Amino acid sequence: MQLNKIPTTVVTGFLGSGKTTLLSNVLKQAAGKRIAVIVNEFGELDIDADLLRSCPLDCDDEQATTSVGENGIYELANGCICCTVEEEFLPVMKQLVERRDDIDHILIETSGLALPKPLVQAFNWPGIKEYCTVDAVITVIDGPAVAAGRFAHDAAQVQAQRLADESLDHDPSLQELLDDQLSAADLVVVSKNDLLDAGERERVQAVISAKVPRAVKTTYISHGEAELDTLMGLDAAAEERIHDVHNHHDHHHVHGEHHDHAHDHFDSFVITLGEVDSDKLQVALKNLLSEFNIFRAKGFAALPGKPMRQVLQAVGKRLDVYFDRPWGTDQPKTQLVFIGKGIEASVIQTALETALV
């Protein structure tokens, strides 16, 4: 037992797999617990932190999780946590260690392109090891995407590209990323269960069973709804075994130096516009999703005469649109982050400008 160490849950998983949705549910359920949250985004906008922070429409402040400090959410934007462990992650962890008497649990959401291993290894560093332990690494898997063979398919594509282009020699495939995220898992969470039929669930299970030991449990969830007991208090002390976890990317890793990694081959940028017509924006966005290799797009739209902020979330070809909260004191603007391969900001900007009012 690690009675006097702060348990830390590391939530990993590919872009758009459902990590933020899960975290937001945990925070809603964990009323009264003092939880510090570290959110790492690959893109330059802190959209996840913003969504986690914003009070949902039915939010009852009295019930809200007791936050740590000002809002309890620490953002590590604009970089991948596994490559900035020393510069970004450790200073935040040291701040949390200083305030350990006020913290019951730490939750970390890694970027969708991050490898969990370097992060978990950091829990063996002096100054962290004495005070914190990794309660569990939770790997979130996008059920429909895995069922559709998206990761396997992309691996084949990358292989073909490799043959055509020497410069992509070290481009780790998405399948490798999935393998590496799964290899560190103490618990696998398959998200978007509501979108899976029985056959698809079987295909997902077959992929997982081939990659993780039988002792690692898998749970299927919809809309982030999972029992807290399933997610927290696993007491896995993952940092003690992390050296034994084999990763595709281990041979690239040089201690203290930036290593070759999936995100080196991804493009990411932010598009900012004024007020837009919601229907036109969605049409333009859907066209872009089918035309280009966009893995993830997310952000907010400002609609004329609407006090509410509209959230847009694209994962692969699927687009979710909803209102989350009034703009309040924020200046309404339309702003979306894009992550993909071979995509150009100017092309996307021009396409989205057709929605301007």
Ligand SMILES: Nc1nc2c(ncn2[C@@H]2O[C@H](COP(=O)(O)OP(=O)(O)OP(=O)(O)O)[C@@H](O)[C@H]2O)c(=O)[nH]1
């Ligand atoms: N239908 C359905 N949609 C879901 C579920 N979980 C998440 N989503 C949607 O999937 C999209 C991505 O979810 P997020 O929770 O933002 O995913 P993420 O892993 O945090 O994404 P990144 O941080 O960008 O990597 C959003 O539009 C969610 O509403 C689910 O169980 N069912």
